[in-house]
Amino acid sequence: MGGLFGVAAKTDCVSDLFYGTDYHSHLGTRRGGMAVKNTDGFIRFIHNIENTQFRSKFETDITKMYGPSGIGIISDYEDQPLLIRSKLGDFAIVTVGVIKNAAELTDQLFRQDSHHFAEMIGGEINPTELVAALISRQPTFEDGIRSVQESIEGSCSLLLLTDQGIYAARDRLGRTPVILGKKEGAMAATLETCAFPNLDYSIEHFLGPGEIVFFDADGYEQRVPPGDRLQICSFLWVYYGYPASSYEGINVETVRYRCGATLARKDDTLIDLVAGIPDSGTGHGLGYAGESGIAFQRPFVKYTPTWPRSFMPQDQRIRDMVAKMKLIPVRELIQGQRLLFCEDSIVRGTQLQDTIQRLLESGAQEVHMRPACPPLVYSCKFLNFSRSRSEMDLAARKAIRKLEREDPGDLSRFADPDSSEYHDMVQAIAQRLNLTTLKYQRLDDLVEAIGLPKERVCTFCWDGAE
Ligand code: SF4
Missing domain, CATH: 3.60.20.10 (Aminohydrolase, N-terminal nucleophile (Ntn) domain)
Structure with missing residues (x-):
């Protein structure tokens, strides 16, 4: 970027x-x-x-x-x-x-x-x-x-x-x-x-x-x-924009609260605490907690004194190692608990898979994931945001490949949250990540949380609309 x-x-x-x-x-x-x-x-x-x-x-x-x-x-x-x-x-x-x-x-x-x-x-x-x-x-x-x-x-x-x-x-x-x-x-x-x-x-x-x-x-x-x-990038509000910034007069952190609140309104899962995957999942998690009335806690804390950056080195093995090193689990908050995490997005899912595994190893009873945006089906072609990543590495595309085996053809049915293909894709991602439940934000809810008309924001990552 x-x-x-x-x-x-x-x-x-x-x-x-x-x-x-x-x-x-x-x-x-x-x-x-x-x-x-x-x-x-x-x-x-x-x-x-x-x-x-x-x-x-x-x-x-x-x-x-x-x-x-x-x-x-x-x-x-x-x-x-x-x-x-x-x-x-x-x-x-x-x-x-x-x-x-x-x-x-x-x-x-x-x-x-x-x-x-x-x-x-x-x-x-x-x-x-x-x-x-x-x-x-x-x-x-x-x-x-x-x-x-x-x-x-x-x-x-x-x-x-x-x-x-x-x-x-x-x-x-x-x-x-x-x-x-x-x-x-x-x-x-x-x-x-x-x-x-x-x-x-x-x-x-x-x-x-x-x-x-x-x-x-x-x-x-x-x-x-x-x-x-x-066609402003909507991912700015979801993920890579800084919380104190505003674009088109709309502040990032307030959009993240609205995203989390919408996720909570549409959820009746029984849980013990709400958390966010640091850093950008935190705002979404606070929004969820505020709306649901369930306490926001930090079962993972980030070691900020020497790992302050949110973006990572280019080399994938070092990225994964850094991701692990900078998040420290708090066993006392995890053991026997039904945890719900808000996350900005699931891009490839490899680091998240490791994070979930560590939660389960630390004694979590259930781990529920609520990404603040829909599954990423298409990779960005307008910014160099995902330059180093192949489209086929996206968690959604891996799941589609697993389900369809051959060329899936038109991907739009996987982007439609009311289709059976979408449902199967989300189930496959949840299974791969070892999650108790996985529910993504709907695109219309994300757009509403941002507050601009759909035709004024870029949503290509999720629905392929240009
Ligand atoms: S494709 Fe996605 S990341 Fe790229 S500009 Fe559009 S919304 Fe942003």
């Missing part, structure tokens, strides 16, 4: 940029980067953050950075920010999203311009470099950003730092959010609004889908108005 943050200030921006970018650390695990512009040019640092947090890696760098405007990135894939010298002028750029037709766009550039790219590890082109190349071919930055939004398949939100200020652009269908904030003497752009309160920014403007703005320390100008069609 990834997250971005940019600041234009009347004085030095580095402290705000550093902390604002750091508040996106839950969105990516591979690279962190910051670039600032001052009268001498750009200063930029990029680091691998796979094993060390962003703040530790950049602590020394920020003593060498100075300037009134800058952009930062937490990237789940490529090195960023990139510094570009072009006919439009020098600029720095960061992007969030995924370009599905990168090969085709690259070929087009080769044919038209005899262009060349710097190579990435593994021979792939840096997607942000491709975006920069597409922008630089146009007569203005606005035209360039618009041409990126029109030509790419996938999504691309970006910040582009120039001599005069910063362009902020939200992807064409608004799958990822971009929000402007303001305080005395500075403006900022962010993906996560949780970056604002402690840096004293208040929300100034939620960019609409495809909207392009230009801002400096004094304010912002709309350069391209938003389009009509919005």
Whole structure:
């Protein structure tokens, strides 16, 4: 996925940029980067953050950075920010999203311009470099950003730092959010609004889908108005958005409470306590407990002093090991109990399977699971959220494969919660995970909990709707 943050200030921006970018650390695990512009040019640092947090890696760098405007990135894939010298002028750029037709766009550039790219590890082109190349071919930055939004398949939100200020652009269908904030003497752009309160920014403007703005320390100008069609990622509210953030003016944590409350209203299972799989299952669990009147407890506690991150390393074996190490069971709360867990979602289910096994080994009488969203039947093709995962690894797809053995053909019957195929699929997942019961949130209930009309949110993961 990834997250971005940019600041234009009347004085030095580095402290705000550093902390604002750091508040996106839950969105990516591979690279962190910051670039600032001052009268001498750009200063930029990029680091691998796979094993060390962003703040530790950049602590020394920020003593060498100075300037009134800058952009930062937490990237789940490529090195960023990139510094570009072009006919439009020098600029720095960061992007969030995924370009599905990168090969085709690259070929087009080769044919038209005899262009060349710097190579990435593994021979792939840096997607942000491709975006920069597409922008630089146009007569203005606005035209360039618009041409990126029109030509790419996938999504691309970006910040582009120039001599005069910063362009902020939200992807064409608004799958990822971009929000402007303001305080005395500075403006900022962010993906996560949780970056604002402690840096004293208040929300100034939620960019609409495809909207392009230009801002400096004094304010912002709309350069391209938003389009009509919005397809914001609903998974932001369910799973990977930070609880203190809001998108389209709707706070993440309150949506999670509503998700949990809806699950509780439709449930009459007899249980002793409600819990959440940390971290994002906690909000859903609190919502369930509040509605049902059954106590919320923590039969698993997370060892936050050294395992604070919610996303994990790329290597699956290390991910599984980290997942195990950071959750410590509290046997006194588990033994002989009928436990109900709320979970944000079941993606592959491998870590969850291990977690449930540990609960049973610790003496749990029953383990009930209530994911806050429906089964994931399709993998995301609009963000690089699940880049490393194959669609066939999804828990739902594994269950379908087990049931059907051969090509299941049209998957829509497995996405319909009233179909017998859906019921069989959920039973197969419950059996594999060794759960006493498993009930997923219905998609209409999830959409209602978010509070936007169905046609304004992306629900592709669950129903394949585009
Ligand atoms: S497919 Fe899923 S993860 Fe991807 S943008 Fe849509 S809702 Fe979000």
